[in-house]
Amino acid sequence: MSPTRVLVLNSGSSSVKYQLLDMGDGSRLAVGLVERIGEESGRLKHTPAGGDVREWTGDIPDHESALKAVSAELAKDGLGLDSPELAAIGHRVVHGGRRFTAPTVIDDAVLAEIERLIPVAPLHNPANLTGIRTAQALRPDLPQVAVFDTAFHTTMPESAARYAIDVETADAHRIRRYGFHGTSHAYVSRETAKLLGRAPEEVNVIVLHLGNGASASAVRAGECVDTSMGLTPLEGLVMGTRSGDLDPAVIFHLMRVGGMSADETDTLLNKRSGLVGLCGDNDMREIRRRIDEGDERARLAFDIYIHRLKKYIGAYYAVLGRVDAVAFTAGVGENAAPVREAAVAGLAELGLAVDGDLNAVRGDEPRLISPADARVAVAVVPTDEEMEIATQTYALVMGTKGSGNLT
Numbered sequence: 225m226s227p228t229r230v231l232v233l234n235s236g237s238s239s240v241k242y243q244l245l246d247m248g249d250g251s252r253l254a255v256g257l258v259e260r261i262g263e264e265s266g267r268l269k270h271t272p273a274g275g276d277v278r279e280w281t282g283d284i285p286d287h288e289s290a291l292k293a294v295s296a297e298l299a300k301d302g303l304g305l306d307s308p309e310l311a312a313i314g315h316r317v318v319h320g321g322r323r324f325t326a327p328t329v330i331d332d333a334v335l336a337e338i339e340r341l342i343p344v345a346p347l348h349n350p351a352n353l354t355g356i357r358t359a360q361a362l363r364p365d366l367p368q369v370a371v372f373d374t375a376f377h378t379t380m381p382e383s384a385a386r387y388a389i390d391v392e393t394a395d396a397h398r399i400r401r402y403g404f405h406g407t408s409h410a411y412v413s414r415e416t417a418k419l420l421g422r423a424p425e426e427v428n429v430i431v432l433h434l435g436n437g438a439s440a441s442a443v444r445a446g447e448c449v450d451t452s453m454g455l456t457p458l459e460g461l462v463m464g465t466r467s468g469d470l471d472p473a474v475i476f477h478l479m480r481v482g483g484m485s486a487d488e489t490d491t492l493l494n495k496r497s498g499l500v501g502l503c504g505d506n507d508m509r510e511i512r513r514r515i516d517e518g519d520e521r522a523r524l525a526f527d528i529y530i531h532r533l534k535k536y537i538g539a540y541y542a543v544l545g546r547v548d549a550v551a552f553t554a555g556v557g558e559n560a561a562p563v564r565e566a567a568v569a570g571l572a573e574l575g576l577a578v579d580g581d582l583n584a585v586r587g588d589e590p591r592l593i594s595p596a597d598a599r600v601a602v603a604v605v606p607t608d609e610e611m612e613i614a615t616q617t618y619a620l621v622m623g624t625k626g627s628g629n630l631t
């Protein structure tokens with residue numbers, strides 16, 4: 225029997241999230257997180273399927289010791305990294321530029337290309353590379369696959385992907401709209417089609433991925449035609465800590481008049497803006513609680529968040545021409561009924577409405593929340609980026625899907 229397990233790694237600069245999945249039956253064997261790598265006291269949280277959470281804190285100086293610690297935890301349940309049942313390791317890679325349009329088996333040329341993209345993803349790609357190199361050193365014999373956050377968006381037409389700036393300057397610096405959260409948008413748009421009982425090629429879907437980071441995408445017949453994040457994840461919707469869209473001249477103003485440096489404006493817009501900048505909280509649960517207590521700042525933050533979201537629904541409705549479904553996903557999209565209700569309120573003319581009772585139901589399964597006679601389906605479709613990465617990785621190494629291309 226050929227091995228069926230896939231380890232999915234999502235490596236950040238000081239953290240590694242991981243899941244071990246069995247593609248034979250689609251089960252999740254273990255999930256975990258290593259945090260504070262290289263800091264004073266590292267922390268590992270490991271949850272084996274059907275078992276108790278195991279946690280420990282200690283010295284985790286680098287990614288190598290983090291992965292070794294993960295392997296040691298997995299080994300306690302007979303699932304260690306040296307297991308012959310491991311078929312591959314799938315890595316989430318944030319930026320694949322224009323050339324990685326599909327999951328790709330990692331070799332030296334692929335590593336070099338991920339490295340070449342560091343200028344457009346300075347925070348993410350270096351950490352992803354470290355994770356890959358560390359995993360390769362531990363299991364050099366095993367196929368390692370890169371699954372790119374940007375890949376799903378590479379089908380965007382030039383009219384959506386290009387900024388209206390001088391073409392030579394843009395090209396010289398690889399400035400264009402790449403989009404992110406692609407693994408989630410791909411998975412959720414397919415699952416939405418499944419929920420409607422139709423093939424992905426038959427439906428047009430607006431996917432609203434609302435987590436701490438948030439993005440919308442317009443998916444026509446299974447292909448992304450527009451998405452709200454751009455060169456970086458800063459563009460688009462109001463997020464937990466990011467501003468999303470603003471007049472670019474705000475930045476010149478902050479620098480010239482406010483005396484802020486480029487790094488300071490970067491930090492302001494990425495870390496101290498969005499919901500947290502508007503009201504001090506970025507957790508939608510807390511914001512709703514404050515609104516219920518009559519807090520005006522929380523109310524305004526919520527209204528600004530919804531206003532932007534509604535504008536994107538309208539914009540993507542126009543981009544697609546015909547919309548079959550609007551799908552809400554990620555932490556806010558899956559859990560915050562008031563966000564879903566407010567986002568489509570007043571859009572009955574577009575065929576969009578939410579049924580109050582259905583919207584109030586909680587659950588882990590994809591479900592419709594629009595009235596039975598609605599022209600456009602509104603759905604809650606839980607995302608599962610790790611499962612999608614594992615599925616794509618496994619399909620690639622088993623040869624059931626063509627190899628990724630470094631075009």
Ligand code: ADP
Pocket residue numbers: 434435436437464506507508509554555556559560
């Ligand atoms: P990310 O992966 O971007 O870090 P998630 O998709 O896990 O984020 O979403 C996290 C966010 O989801 C939290 O910041 C919070 O705002 C929101 N959230 C989680 N659970 C709930 C809930 N029960 N009700 C409302 N919002 C929630």
